[in-house]
Amino acid sequence: MGQPSYQASNALIYLTYGAFLVTGVWIAWLWRGQSKKDFLANNRTQKAIPLALNFIASGLGSGILFTYPEIATIAGVQGLVVYALSSSLPFLIFGILGPIIRRKCPEGFVLTEWTRQRYGIVAALYLSILTLITLFLYMVAELSALQQIINALTGLNGLWAVIAQCIVTTIYTSLGGFRISFITDNIQGAMVVGLIVLGVITVGVKTNVDRNLVESSGLLGASLLGWQLMYVLPVAILTNDFFISGFWLRTFASKTDRDLRIGTSIATVVVAIILTLVGASGLLAAWTGAWPGDPPQLGSIAFFLLLEQLPAWVVGIVVVMTVSLSTAAFDSLQSAMISTGSNDLFRNRLNFWWIRLAVVVLIFPVAVVALKSPSILQIYLISDLVSASSIPVLVIGLSSKCYWWRGLEVVVGGLGGLLTVFIFGTIYYGNAKDGANLLLLEQSLYVDDWSAFGAFVAAPVGGLLWGFGAFALRISVQWILAKVRGHRFDAFDRPPIADPSFLTGPRERSSDENDREPAPIVKASSLKGKFL
Numbered sequence: 001m002g003q004p005s006y007q008a009s010n011a012l013i014y015l016t017y018g019a020f021l022v023t024g025v026w027i028a029w030l031w032r033g034q035s036k037k038d039f040l041a042n043n044r045t046q047k048a049i050p051l052a053l054n055f056i057a058s059g060l061g062s063g064i065l066f067t068y069p070e071i072a073t074i075a076g077v078q079g080l081v082v083y084a085l086s087s088s089l090p091f092l093i094f095g096i097l098g099p100i101i102r103r104k105c106p107e108g109f110v111l112t113e114w115t116r117q118r119y120g121i122v123a124a125l126y127l128s129i130l131t132l133i134t135l136f137l138y139m140v141a142e143l144s145a146l147q148q149i150i151n152a153l154t155g156l157n158g159l160w161a162v163i164a165q166c167i168v169t170t171i172y173t174s175l176g177g178f179r180i181s182f183i184t185d186n187i188q189g190a191m192v193v194g195l196i197v198l199g200v201i202t203v204g205v206k207t208n209v210d211r212n213l214v215e216s217s218g219l220l221g222a223s224l225l226g227w228q229l230m231y232v233l234p235v236a237i238l239t240n241d242f243f244i245s246g247f248w249l250r251t252f253a254s255k256t257d258r259d260l261r262i263g264t265s266i267a268t269v270v271v272a273i274i275l276t277l278v279g280a281s282g283l284l285a286a287w288t289g290a291w292p293g294d295p296p297q298l299g300s301i302a303f304f305l306l307l308e309q310l311p312a313w314v315v316g317i318v319v320v321m322t323v324s325l326s327t328a329a330f331d332s333l334q335s336a337m338i339s340t341g342s343n344d345l346f347r348n349r350l351n352f353w354w355i356r357l358a359v360v361v362l363i364f365p366v367a368v369v370a371l372k373s374p375s376i377l378q379i380y381l382i383s384d385l386v387s388a389s390s391i392p393v394l395v396i397g398l399s400s401k402c403y404w405w406r407g408l409e410v411v412v413g414g415l416g417g418l419l420t421v422f423i424f425g426t427i428y429y430g431n432a433k434d435g436a437n438l439l440l441l442e443q444s445l446y447v448d449d450w451s452a453f454g455a456f457v458a459a460p461v462g463g464l465l466w467g468f469g470a471f472a473l474r475i476s477v478q479w480i481l482a483k484v485r486g487h488r489f490d491a492f493d494r495p496p497i498a499d500p501s502f503l504t505g506p507r508e509r510s511s512d513e514n515d516r517e518p519a520p521i522v523k524a525s526s527l528k529g530k531f532l
Contacts, residue, residue, distance in 0.1 A: 004312045004319070009154035012316055016323045017164045020184065024172025024331075027183050031176055036352050039177035040339045041109035046253045050186050051263030052270070054332075055091055057189035058246045059271050061138075061329035062322050063145040064278050066300045067380075071229075072282030073291060073299030074446045076219030078226035080279040086233035088272035090241045095264035098251040100398060109252040110245045110336075112344050115410075118397045120531035123407030126414065128344035130390060134243040134383045135337040136366065139330065141379040143370035146326045152304045153319050161323070162370065166363045169331040173338075174359040178249055181335040188328035193270065195321040200277045202314050207306070209287045217286045225446060228453045232445065235456050236384035239391035243383065246336035281306050334359060381441040388459035389417020393467040403494055407531035408474055413467025420462020421455045428454060474532065495530075 004012065031038075046054075072080040105114040112131060116124035146165060147158030172180050214220070241247055254260035285291035285302035290309055297305060307315055338359050342348050350358075393413030396405045418439060426435030428451060437443075438455055445452045475491050482489035 003153070003155060004316050006156070008312075008316065009156055009319065012319045013150065013154070013156075013161055013323060014164060016320050017168045017327070020188070020327055021168045021171060023187065024168070024180055024184050025175065028172055028176035028180050031179055034176075034179060036348070036355070038179060039352065039355065040342055040348065041249055042179050042182060042253045043106075043109055044253070044255055046182070046250075046259065046263075047255055048259040048262035048266070050182070051250055051254055051259060052266035053189035054182055054185045054250050055094075055247070055264060055267035056270050056274075057185040057192060057328035058244075058250065058332040059087070059091065059267065060192065060274065060325050061142050061145070062149055062326040063141055063380075064275060064325070065149055065303050065322065066145060068275055068279030069282030069285065069302040070299040071446070072219070072279045073286055073302050075223055075226045075229060076217075076221065077283065078222050079229055080276065080282070082226065082229045083233055084272050084275040084279060086229075086237045087275055088268045089234075090238040091247075091264045091268045091271065093238065093241070094247055094251045095261040097395075097398065098254070098260050098264075099257040102252060102257075108343075110248045110340050110343055111242060112245075112340065115394065116344075116529060118529045119407030119410055120529040122531045123410045123529070124344065126411050127390070127394065128340065130386060130414075131243045131245055131340055131344075132337060134240065134387070135245060135333055135340065136369075137379050137383050138244070139333045139337070139366045140370045142326055142330050142333065143367060144379075146322070147371065149304075149322050150319075152301065153307070153315055153322070159371065162367060165323075165327060165330060166367050169327060169334055170360055170363050173331050173334045174356040177355075178335045178339055181246075181331045182250070182253065185328050185332060188324050191324045192321065192328065193274070195317060195324065196274050196277065199314070199317050199321060202317065203281065203284070203306070203310065206310050206314065207284050207288055209284065210289060213287045213289060219283055219286060225448075228450075229445075232453055232456045235388050235460060236381070239387040239460070240380075240384045242391045242394070243387050244336065245340040246332040249336060249339060278303070334362070337362060378441060378444065381445055382439075385421065385439065385441065385455060385459055386414075386418065388456055389421070389463040390414035392460045393417075393463050396467075404492055405471065406474065407529060409467040409470045411531075412470035413463040416466025416469075417459045417461075417463030420458045420466070423462075424454050424458040425451070 003009075068080065068083060071083050075082075101108075101111070101114050105117050108114055108117075110131075112124050112128045115127045143162050143165070147162050150156055150158035150161040172184070251260060254263060282291070282299060282302040285306040288306065288309065290305040291297060291299065291302040293305060307318065338355060341358065342350055342355055390410075390413070393410050396402050397410070421439055422432075422435050424435070425438030426432050429435060429438070438451060441452060441455065443451060478491045479489050
């Protein structure tokens with residue numbers, strides 16, 4: 001690889017981080033008078049283009065340089081297209097469900113707030129724990145990917161880049177919260193799009209494809225795995241996106257429903273193109289003879305094997321792109337975790353400075369775990385399996401016709417889905433140990449059997465079966481109690497009409513906000529959801 005020199009690599013990495021730090025701190029200074037509510041969220045303030053850039057920046061991350069080229073080397077063009085579309089199309093769900101949830105719960109800024117209102121505090125805490133765990137795993141995966149990429153591209157110790165990123169994002173996120181993350185994501189999102197376009201053009205010009213390898217690689221044809229992924233990936237990624245609070249913060253931040261629909265539509269198209277182009281590096285690596293190499297290498301490093309054939313300045317562009325991708329994704333996850341924790345666990349009663357301290361404290365366990373977690377794909381798959389079991393039973397409550405669906409069904413269904421995966425694995429493998437290992441997907445997603453496919457069928461189907469089983473049990477118990485106690489059976493009565501949640505108009509401006517558009521004040525609904 002035309003690797004940049006030691007001095008050039010350090011300059012590219014740390015000057016990029018320095019630019020982001022200066023920009024973030026400067027923006028935080030401009031908004032130093034913001035309230036705690038504005039620190040945590042920024043409801044109904046953002047137009048379509050900034051939203052699109054934010055969804056793009058938040059939806060990528062440096063891990064795409066491993067996962068998408070890898071699937072191209074395993075499942076070919078079919079697998080790559082399925083993966084790219086499965087990762088981008090779920091953005092549209094925020095444009096579809098976002099307006100519904102904002103109307104039902106305009107005072108919220110994360111999905112868990114609607115869950116509390118609809119299903120009660122137990123179900124809300126259950127979803128909150130799953131959300132926080134997912135965000136933690138994504139932060140770990142991002143830092144782990146960054147460390148490995150810096151090692152591969154520059155030969156430097158990626159640990160120092162991880163430390164630098166943690167310091168930079170923690171400083172400006174603790175100072176400015178979600179607002180700073182949103183603004184910096186606009187800058188980073190635009191940078192990433194520009195750098196990827198430049199990188200793709202460069203790779204296309206500098207790469208020489210061997211036409212004989214194109215046919216012999218077998219990557220143009222369909223495969224059993226490719227067909228399996230057409231089900232597995234949409235289910236895994238769509239449901240998991242519900243746990244990414246950063247997406248919900250941006251959904252609630254949209255000024256109008258129209259802005260939200262336009263923003264998510266633009267992001268869907270751009271992200272699909274970006275992921276396809278990045279994943280195509282796996283195909284090019286195979287067709288130029290760079291992969292699998294001698295001795296054979298893993299498909300996850302196909303992108304870096306391809307770069308070995310390119311000049312140093314191309315690698316320099318990729319280094320800056322990697323830092324931009326990783327920083328944009330990581331600060332979004334940081335702000336999302338803090339906003340979710342403050343809202344769900346402390347009901348936004350924490351002092352402003354305690355929230356800022358939480359941003360700092362959070363980074364230590366994330367960094368420590370990241371340095372011990374080399375498998376990026378497995379981290380994603382674990383959270384995907386959890387979401388696949390929990391989200392189907394959750395979204396039933398979005399329909400007003402399903403007013404009888406309660407929090408008990410959501411919790412039992414989510415846990416039951418995971419139990420169903422274990423049961424399926426035990427039957428499939430013939431022993432409980434391998435059945436338990438299937439919950440961790442230790443054999444990865446890309447296996448020559450039906451284990452992973454079966455797990456992602458068992459999770460949502462089992463979750464729904466357990467949920468409806470819990471519903472039947474609850475209704476039966478309530479009917480028996482009504483008979484025994486001699487009171488009316490009211491389990492199927494519609495709940496009372498709630499005092500509507502509504503916008504009450506703009507809040508008053510503070511002295512340092514004279515030139516800023518005020519955010520609306522929201523009155524919360526008084527009706528609380530029921531667990532039983």
